[in-house]
Amino acid sequence: QVQLVQSGAEVKKPGASVKVSCKASGYTFTSYDINWVRQATGQGLEWMGWMNPNSGNTGYAQKFQGRVTMTRNTSITTAYMELSSLRSEDTAVYYCAKSSSGYYTNWGQGTLVTVSS
């Protein structure tokens, strides 16, 4: 069955960077885009961007342009999302999601990133 397993919780200081991983299994990794979505506590879902694991092409939400980088390692079927220049407002649960024709069929379990001095 399809599984997306994310890395564990992180605590970072303001100004630092964080890199979250998303290990995919149960399907052909290079056939479906991986998207990243975040959710602050008590808030809604916020789309961050997409990555095509086959080509490495990416597309980012304007809000995160210049601060986010999405990459992958196809040999270990893992996608990564790195967010830099962290601030307190970036404290949230970050999800990876497998995309099929624009909708999200499977989601990772989420990774809590806490930004605090």
Place this chain on the structure above:
Amino acid sequence: YELTQPPSVSVSPGQAASITCSGDKLGDRYASWYQQKPGQSPVLVIYQDSKRPSGIPERFSGSNSANTATLTISGTQAMDEADYYCQAWDSSTAVFGGGTKLTVL
């Protein structure tokens, strides 16, 4: 581009619940719906306006026309209490609605 949902909807068990999602010419694009229970990841319940993924009960249905997409849960059960989010694409950007808390009481 914005998608607008009511913050909350209440329904009695066994009754039908409707959650709306409004956006400019939303009917010209596909809408998807996600269910999220506390402490859990979202789950896809409707895609391409009205299709149900395998494993999603038949009581979940969707429609999309003009400026409004609607998620309908017929015969609502206590287990359906959750947050629901609509989602669509605009100019290569995915957009989520603000979410609707469905209360079954």
